[in-house]
Amino acid sequence: MSFLQHDVPLSWYLLLSAVLFSLGVVGFLIKRNLITVFMSIELMLNAVNLSFVTFAYQWHEVRGQIFVFFVMMVAAAEAAVGLAIIIAVFRARSTLAVDRIDLMKL
Amino acid sequence: MNESAYLWLIPLFPFLGFLLNGILGSRLPRRLVSAIGVLAPLASLALVLSDFGATVISAASNCHGCGQVTALALPAAESLSYPWLAIGALRVDFTFVLDQLSAVMLLVIMGVGFLIHVYSVGYMKDEPGYARYFSFLNLFLFFMSVLVLAGNFLLMFVGWEGVGLASYLLIGFWFQKNSAADAGKKAFIVNRIGDFGFLIGIFLVLSTFGTLSFADIAVKLALAPGWQGMVLTVICICLLVGAAGKSAQLPLYIWLPDAMEGPTPVSALIHAATMVTAGVYMIARTHLLFDRAPVALWTVAIVGAATALFAATIALVQNDIKRVLAYSTISQLGYMFLACGVAAYSAAIFHLVMHAFFKALLFLAAGSVIHAMGGEQDLRKMGGLRTKLPVTFWTMTAAVFAIAGFPPFAGFFSKDAILYAAFLDGTGGKLLWFVSLVTALLTSFYMFRLWYLTFMGEPRSETSHHHATPLSMLVPLVILAVLSVCGGWIGLDRFSAYLAPAAAAHRPMPEGNPGLEFILSIAAVLVALEGWLIADKYYRRKTERPAQLAAALPTGYKILSNKYYVDEIYGAVIVKPLLAFSQYVLGWVVDTAILGGLAWLLAGVASLTGMILQRWQSGNLRSYAAWLAAGAAAVLLFLLLTGSPHAWSLPFFHSETIFKVSHITVIQTGQAGH
Numbered sequence: 001m002s003f004l005q006h007d008v009p010l011s012w013y014l015l016l017s018a019v020l021f022s023l024g025v026v027g028f029l030i031k032r033n034l035i036t037v038f039m040s041i042e043l044m045l046n047a048v049n050l051s052f053v054t055f056a057y058q059w060h061e062v063r064g065q066i067f068v069f070f071v072m073m074v075a076a077a078e079a080a081v082g083l084a085i086i087i088a089v090f091r092a093r094s095t096l097a098v099d100r101i102d103l104m105k106l
Numbered sequence: 107m108n109e110s111a112y113l114w115l116i117p118l119f120p121f122l123g124f125l126l127n128g129i130l131g132s133r134l135p136r137r138l139v140s141a142i143g144v145l146a147p148l149a150s151l152a153l154v155l156s157d158f159g160a161t162v163i164s165a166a167s168n169c170h171g172c173g174q175v176t177a178l179a180l181p182a183a184e185s186l187s188y189p190w191l192a193i194g195a196l197r198v199d200f201t202f203v204l205d206q207l208s209a210v211m212l213l214v215i216m217g218v219g220f221l222i223h224v225y226s227v228g229y230m231k232d233e234p235g236y237a238r239y240f241s242f243l244n245l246f247l248f249f250m251s252v253l254v255l256a257g258n259f260l261l262m263f264v265g266w267e268g269v270g271l272a273s274y275l276l277i278g279f280w281f282q283k284n285s286a287a288d289a290g291k292k293a294f295i296v297n298r299i300g301d302f303g304f305l306i307g308i309f310l311v312l313s314t315f316g317t318l319s320f321a322d323i324a325v326k327l328a329l330a331p332g333w334q335g336m337v338l339t340v341i342c343i344c345l346l347v348g349a350a351g352k353s354a355q356l357p358l359y360i361w362l363p364d365a366m367e368g369p370t371p372v373s374a375l376i377h378a379a380t381m382v383t384a385g386v387y388m389i390a391r392t393h394l395l396f397d398r399a400p401v402a403l404w405t406v407a408i409v410g411a412a413t414a415l416f417a418a419t420i421a422l423v424q425n426d427i428k429r430v431l432a433y434s435t436i437s438q439l440g441y442m443f444l445a446c447g448v449a450a451y452s453a454a455i456f457h458l459v460m461h462a463f464f465k466a467l468l469f470l471a472a473g474s475v476i477h478a479m480g481g482e483q484d485l486r487k488m489g490g491l492r493t494k495l496p497v498t499f500w501t502m503t504a505a506v507f508a509i510a511g512f513p514p515f516a517g518f519f520s521k522d523a524i525l526y527a528a529f530l531d532g533t534g535g536k537l538l539w540f541v542s543l544v545t546a547l548l549t550s551f552y553m554f555r556l557w558y559l560t561f562m563g564e565p566r567s568e569t570s571h572h573h574a575t576p577l578s579m580l581v582p583l584v585i586l587a588v589l590s591v592c593g594g595w596i597g598l599d600r601f602s603a604y605l606a607p608a609a610a611a612h613r614p615m616p617e618g619n620p621g622l623e624f625i626l627s628i629a630a631v632l633v634a635l636e637g638w639l640i641a642d643k644y645y646r647r648k649t650e651r652p653a654q655l656a657a658a659l660p661t662g663y664k665i666l667s668n669k670y671y672v673d674e675i676y677g678a679v680i681v682k683p684l685l686a687f688s689q690y691v692l693g694w695v696v697d698t699a700i701l702g703g704l705a706w707l708l709a710g711v712a713s714l715t716g717m718i719l720q721r722w723q724s725g726n727l728r729s730y731a732a733w734l735a736a737g738a739a740a741v742l743l744f745l746l747l748t749g750s751p752h753a754w755s756l757p758f759f760h761s762e763t764i765f766k767v768s769h770i771t772v773i774q775t776g777q778a779g780h
Contacts, residue, residue, distance in 0.1 A: 028731055037727075102725035 013054040020047035034086055034096040038079075045075045112153065113186040113202045116212065117251040119149040123244035131237025140227045143240030147223055147247055151216035158209045187257065198318055201257030207608035210455060211254040211387055214462045218379045219247050221582035225470050226371040228578035229477060233369075239279060243375070246272035250380055254387065259308045259318040262388070266304065266352065269381045270297045276376060277368040289364040296361040300351010304388075307344030311395075314341065320391065327394050334398050342395055342402030345388065346409070353385025353439050356413045360673055362436055366428040370473030373428060378435045378465040383458045386442040390451045390609050397449065397613045404534070407447020411528075411541045414440030416670075418548035422555075423656075423666045426483050427472050430556050434509065435465055437545060441524050444538060449611035450527035452602030457520035463593050464508040464516055467586035471502035474575050474583065475560060485559040487567035497580050499561050501587035506557045508590040510550040511634045513627075519594030521546065522627045529626055530616040539626075543633055550637025558645035 024044030031037050049068045056064025090096055123146030131139050190200035204212070223243060230239050249272055253265025270293075278290030308318065314337050315323050327333070349355070354362035365377045376382070389396060389406065396403050414437045421433035438461050445454035476483055478495055492499045508515035511522070525546070529539040602610070644651050656663040665671070722733070 025735055029728060029735065098727045101727065 010054065010058055014051055017047045017051040017054065020044075020050065032097045032099060034089065034098055034101070037098060038082055038086065041082075042075060042079070045071055113204055113255065116150045116153050116202075116204075116216075116255065117248050119146045119153075120244040120247035120251065122146065124241045124248060127237045127241035127244065131241055134237065136236055139237045139240055143244060144220070144223045144227065146244050147216050147220040150247070150251065151213075151220055154204075154209060154212045154216055157204060158213060191260075195316065196312070198258060198260050201261065201319065202255040203257035203320070204255060205608045206605050207387075207390060207455065208254045210459065210605065211383075212251060214383075214459050215247065215250050215254065215380045218462050218466050218586075219243075219250075219375055221585055222371050222375040222379070222466060222470065225374075225473070225579050225582040226369075228576035229371050229473055230369060231576070235279065239276075239369070242272055242275045242279070243372070246276065246376060246381070250384070253384055257320060259311060259320075262391075263301075263304065263308060266348075266384065266388075267301065269376075269384060270294060270301070270352070273297075273365070273376050273381055276372040277365045279368055279372065283367070286367040289361075289367040293361040293365050296358050297351050300348045300358050303344045303346070303351070304348025307341050307348060310337065310341045310344060314338075324394050327398065334400075338395055339399040339401050342392075342399040343405060345392060345395070346402060346406055349385030349388050349443075350409060351385070352388075353382050353443070354436050355385070355409050355439065355443055356416060357672075359413060359417065359436050360676065363429055363432040363669070366426070366432050370428065370469060370476060373432070374466045374469030374473065377432065378469050379462040382435065382439055383442070383462070386439065386446060386454055386458055389443075389446045390455055393446070393449070393451050393609065394612060396446070397611055403447055403449060405447070407444050407528075407531075407534075407538055410440045410443025410445070410447050411538045411545075412440070413437070414444060414545040415541050415548075416440075418545045418552065419666060420669050421552045422548060423663060425485050427475065427485050427488070427556065427560065428469070428483055430485070430552060431465070431468050431472060434468075434549065434552065437549060438465065438509070440545070441521065441542060444542060445524040445527055448527050448531040448535060448538070449613060449615065450524065451609040451611060452605045453520065453523040453527050453598060455605060455609060456598055456601050457524055460508070460516040460520040460590075460593050463586055464505040464590040467501060467505040467583065467590050468509065470579070470583055470586065471498050471505065474498045474579055475502075477579070478575065482567070485556060488560045488565075489563045490561070490565040492561040495561075495575065497583060498575065501583040502561070503557065504587040504590050506553045508594075510553050510637065511546055511630055513631060514591070514594065516590050516592070516594035518627075518631070519598060522623075522630055523598045525630055526618065526623050526626050529622070530618050532616070543630065546630055547633045547637045550634040551641050554638045554641030555645055558641060562646060563649070 027040035052064040187199045187201040191198040249268025256262035274294040280286045351358045417433045417436035442454045508517040
């Protein structure tokens with residue numbers, strides 16, 4: 001249990017989290033496929049989850065872990081709704097390229 | 107003062123009638139509409155009557171003291187008051203006062219009003235706007251009773267404006283007709299000019315006395331017995347302007363003849379019997395001010411006498427039956443003003459009441475004639491109606507004799523009282539008396555002219571459809587005829603004794619003597635007789651004479667039949683320049699150039715900004731995301747640069763406590779770990 005604290009410094013976790021988050025942001029910005037964009041969002045959420053857990057462990061705080069549960073819940077709901085929207089968009093447009101879905105309506 | 111809880115019921119009934127008929131009327135059966143419309147004034151009339159009886163009794167029991175009414179005046183019989191406005195030092199109460207003056211007025215308003223409502227049931231039978239008509243009529247009664255019951259200037263002004271509104275609505279009742287709509291507007295606008303004067307007067311009263319309540323003003327005046335200043339004169343002149351607007355006096359009388367565009371019962375109720383008397387009532391109500399302003403009072407007398415003569419001359423040659431009556435109304439109102447001007451307020455109110463009887467009767471009878479003629483109003487096309495409309499003929503005859511001033515009809519007593527009061531009022535009074543005597547001659551002439559042209563001789567046009575006059579129209583005629591005959595028998599002495607607490611002048615009145623009064627009334631009757639004889643000669647025996655006379659004096663006839671070109675002069679001097687100013691200066695420069703330009707400028711700025719900003723709203727998901735990321739980055743950067751720990755702190759995460767707690771836990775875990 002305590003080997004984490006001794007062997008892997010706190011900053012590594014945070015660094016990993018930051019890298020994952022940045023990957024998410026970049027993916028969100030540059031990818032054209034809507035599903036990939038969606039996955040980038042999940043990546044960002046999980047990056048944040050990681051830093052939450054890290055701090056919770058570091059400071060022996062249960063609140064950070066509770067937040068993670070909230071975020072996971074939201075992510076699950078978002079996945080359900082988002083995928084439904086993506087299917088609807090694909091049915092209507094036969095494409096998932098974000099550049100071409102810019103009318104703010106189906 | 108007695109506090110009375112039910113005083114507010116008097117205006118309430120007509121108001122309820124207005125609401126019921128106004129909101130639901132078009133869906134109710136006509137019988138119910140008429141029942142609501144007629145019962146509303148009847149209920150109020152019953153209330154006033156019960157109260158009137160009480161005041162008559164108390165007046166009779168107190169009458170030993172009638173001679174020594176204190177200068178405090180306005181001993182209210184009943185009053186009702188709630189705080190209404192309190193702005194700084196100004197306090198205006200919602201006060202209703204029922205004293206002798208307002209009781210008499212209310213009796214006339216509700217009594218004559220009730221009869222006219224009954225008459226309207228028959229007269230307006232086939233109108234599409236039946237419910238609207240009755241709701242407006244009730245609205246008028248509501249505002250009129252507010253005006254009369256008001257215990258201060260402000261509340262009176264509410265009623266004052268309200269009757270103006272009701273009058274506008276009723277004159278323009280047939281709003282599909284352009285002339286009716288225009289007449290309504292004219293009445294309203296001319297009244298507004300008078301109201302402007304009235305408002306200025308109210309403001310002056312407020313700044314001079316610090317209160318608007320009639321009773322408080324009376325107290326303040328009583329505390330300063332010698333006070334007679336310029337301010338009071340100016341106040342009274344302003345009030346006179348208001349009264350002249352509402353009561354159709356020179357120079358603001360022009361709306362009344364045009365008001366005849368409304369239905370005839372409306373002319374009877376509003377433009378003869380009640381609303382136009384509001385100005386006379388207002389002067390009588392504020393007579394304590396006028397008593398202290400001799401110049402203003404003198405102006406009132408001159409305006410009244412001039413109007414009486416002026417309108418009577420116009421009435422000589424009018425051919426529309428309602429217009430003759432309209433000008434005669436103006437002329438009779440002039441008599442009332444004259445009486446007010448010589449401080450004979452009781453005589454003015456006496457004539458007001460009598461005039462309400464016979465003028466309402468004249469208009470209703472004229473309505474019955476018009477009804478029978480199928481809408482024809484031109485006297486030249488009537489004639490010979492005596493046998494066809496016997497009831498109308500006899501009742502109208504009573505009214506004609508009353509207005510001409512023959513004893514023992516109502517008009518004789520009241521007109522006589524005014525002539526006598528004018529004669530007593532100094533040297534100038536003799537002139538006023540002479541003017542009103544000439545007016546009496548003219549009045550008698552034009553009324554008998556109308557009488558001959560309508561009822562005597564042979565029919566001058568084919569009237570195919572003679573409507574039968576329904577009973578609901580005949581009964582009011584008969585009642586009013588009885589009042590026109592007998593109303594004057596009350597006698598001025600008894601009337602003014604009753605009215606004395608509210609309307610006795612507080613200034614030295616000239617001594618009269620019965621012999622002089624008798625001689626003067628003989629003169630008045632002779633003059634009236636003369637008028638009748640001339641009319642008889644011209645319109646019965648030698649019917650070709652009027653045309654000859656008109657041909658002999660073309661200029662005079664033209665001036666009279668065109669009503670002295672007053673409308674044209676007002677049009678050229680006031681309306682045209684005003685219109686030009688409105689169109690060119692206000693319309694083009696102010697509205698189009700300045701205001702329009704500003705609006706264009708604002709719109710231009712907004713659309714320009716919009717054109718720039720709309721590029722953001724591309725709909726492109728990635729551009730939104732980029733802006734979002736850029737925004738988040740900017741916020742983060744800002745926090746890092748300004749970065750004290752407090753900048754990070756949120757209410758939920760109190761950083762210091764977290765820091766402390768975590769510090770301790772770290773130490774503890776550290777110890778545990780060792």
